[in-house]
């Protein structure tokens with residue numbers, strides 16, 4: 001069981017709660033922190049831990065409580081998620097729950113085998129990494145098992161830009 005916590009230098013103030021929450025997670029689980037600089041770094045970091053056992057992905061602005069992590073690792077479903085809300089700064093668009101993002105997600109070994117293709121894994125952009133992985137799972141007939149909601153500290157501007 002591995003937890004990959006990816007983070008960048010962007011929006012550091014929205015990452016503080018994540019680091020705090022991970023402190024108690026680290027007492028029970030192996031957490032790999034991946035500092036992402038280049039566009040392909042997320043792909044590379046995931047590829048490094050892919051296929052080594054059940055894997056949980058934690059993105060920099062979700063707040064994973066220890067019991068959330070335990071419920072994901074304790075579940076025998078292949079693809080498990082916590083819903084997280086995406087809010088917009090200007091309130092013109094209603095918040096939504098992507099479900100196919102990677103925010104706080106568990107992939108079993110089976111799900112990892114199904115979803116990553118050697119053709120693209122390891123060299124693509126972080127921008128569509130979630131779509132490549134979860135798209136392959138959906139295509140193979142998998143659906144995410146929703147465990148609840150996790151706090152998400154990111155608010156996007158109306159264009160959905162992330163930089």
Ligand SMILES: [Zn+2]
Nearest residue numbers: 075077080145
């Ligand atoms: Zn589950």
